[in-house]
Amino acid sequence: MPKLKTLEKAKSIIKDQQELGKKIVFTNGCFDILHAGHTSYLQDAKSCGDFLVLGLNSDKSVQSIKGPKRPIVAEKYRAKTLSALESIDLIVLFDEDTPISTINTLKPNIFVKGGDYSFDTLPEYPVVIGYGGEVKILPFVDGLSTSTIIDKILEVYGS
Numbered sequence: 001m002p003k004l005k006t007l008e009k010a011k012s013i014i015k016d017q018q019e020l021g022k023k024i025v026f027t028n029g030c031f032d033i034l035h036a037g038h039t040s041y042l043q044d045a046k047s048c049g050d051f052l053v054l055g056l057n058s059d060k061s062v063q064s065i066k067g068p069k070r071p072i073v074a075e076k077y078r079a080k081t082l083s084a085l086e087s088i089d090l091i092v093l094f095d096e097d098t099p100i101s102t103i104n105t106l107k108p109n110i111f112v113k114g115g116d117y118s119f120d121t122l123p124e125y126p127v128v129i130g131y132g133g134e135v136k137i138l139p140f141v142d143g144l145s146t147s148t149i150i151d152k153i154l155e156v157y158g159s
Contacts, residue, residue, distance in 0.1 A: 003083040004091045007105055010053065013090060014106050017051045026108035028055030028099040030062045030146070031078050032071040037144030039085065044138050045112040046087040053090045053108060054082060055099040064097055072150070098123050107131050115140030 005013065014024050027045045031038055031054075046052040056079055062071040071078065079091055094102045103111060104127055111128040115137055119125050128135050 003088060004079045004093070007092055007094075007102060010090055010092045011106055014051075014053065014108065018109070022051045023049035023110060024051050024053060024106075024108040025049035025110045025112055026053045026055060026099075026103060026106060027112040028057065028094070028102075030057045030066065030071060031082055032062060032066075032073055033146045033149050034073075034078070034081050035144055035146065035149060039087075041114055041138060042085060042087045048112055048136055049110050051089045052087055053092065053106065054088050055102050056082065056091050056093050058093045058095045060095050061097060072146070100124055100127050103127055104131075108133060110134045110136060112136045112138060114138055 017024060025045055025048045027042070029038075042052070042054070056075065057065065059071055059075045062075075073081075075093060079093070082088055082091060092102060092106075096102075100123060103124055108128075111124055111133060113122060113124075113135075117137060119135060119137070122135065125135050
């Protein structure tokens, strides 16, 4: 998976891209059971700058946030699937509940989240603003979520 990088390698790549005048966009998420809402969101995130970095929650992180039955798809397969998307330039895994430490290391120009968040509920907001970055919240696409897909599968195929 050529797009999946260690944090240190990602830091070096991002620094090089910024020196070339590129605006680095960072977003994050679990992306468990990739769907159209995810791909639309990632395309919109990419359009906010020149180079999109995806912070991907590790399996440990997903379990901490979503519970012991998640993720449905293991991190190495989520990373492999996401690597196939043109909108994503680089992927880094993180184990924490939030990517604050990753963001603080990489210092992207723009941090993007979906419309189910607001500036005052984003723990990353003060970190990004603190180093001079920008935070953007993209519109939320209602009705498209991994949880909705899981519920539908259980409804149709559950016992």
